[in-house]
Amino acid sequence: MDIKKTSLNKLHQDNKAKFVEFAGYEMPIQYSSGIIEEHKFTRSNSGIFDVSHMGQLFIYGDDNLTNDLEKIFPLDLKNLKLNSSKYSFLMNDKAGVYDDLIITKLEEGFLIILNAACKDNDFKILSNLLKDKYKMVVHKYLQDIFFLLLPKKFLFLFLKILDKQKQFLLFY
Numbered sequence: 001m002d003i004k005k006t007s008l009n010k011l012h013q014d015n016k017a018k019f020v021e022f023a024g025y026e027m028p029i030q031y032s033s034g035i036i037e038e039h040k041f042t043r044s045n046s047g048i049f050d051v052s053h054m055g056q057l058f059i060y061g062d063d064n065l066t067n068d069l070e071k072i073f074p075l076d077l078k079n080l081k082l083n084s085s086k087y088s089f090l091m092n093d094k095a096g097v098y099d100d101l102i103i104t105k106l107e108e109g110f111l112i113i114l115n116a117a118c119k120d121n122d123f124k125i126l127s128n129l130l131k132d133k134y135k136m137v138v139h140k141y142l143q144d145i146f147f148l149l150l151p152k153k154f155l156f157l158f159l160k161i162l163d164k165q166k167q168f169l170l171f172y
Helices: 009-014 035-044 063-070 119-130 152-161
Strands: 017-022 025-031 047-049 055-060 085-091 097-106 109-114 135-139 145-149 167-170
Touching: 009 017, 025 035, 035 047, 055 063, 055 119, 063 109, 085 119, 097 119, 109 119, 119 135
Parallel strands: none
Antiparallel strands: 017 025, 047 145, 055 109, 055 135, 085 097, 097 109
């Protein structure tokens, strides 16, 4: 099996990342400065989390979709602002957790970011729970999308570094 590379692979290579295979992708696990220095830098400056290896699921629908998703995710999706994201969980009927995820409210429905190693199973679970009531479009990987985990004051500086044609979802 060919190991895939994420959209930020070159950036990771340029910063001397150590890579391992994860869910079919070459993923960085640490940089030459070491994990303690990475932690200190991220806490005092900023950091990013590359999610281009993860699954994306678009679910299209109206207020009925919102009501149905609130039965699956422990979130108040009705009051989630448009184009805003929240970290949540895919729950089973006994209040247990299948997986964690990130959900974003869009004009036409929701975008759900699924964990790379579980994305196929999570999609099956959601399909069963929603019983084909809504149009669901799956993308196996996020070609040019990644999340920025930054204090807002650093966002402008970071955007200057990266290609302005990339697509960004803000999560804060």
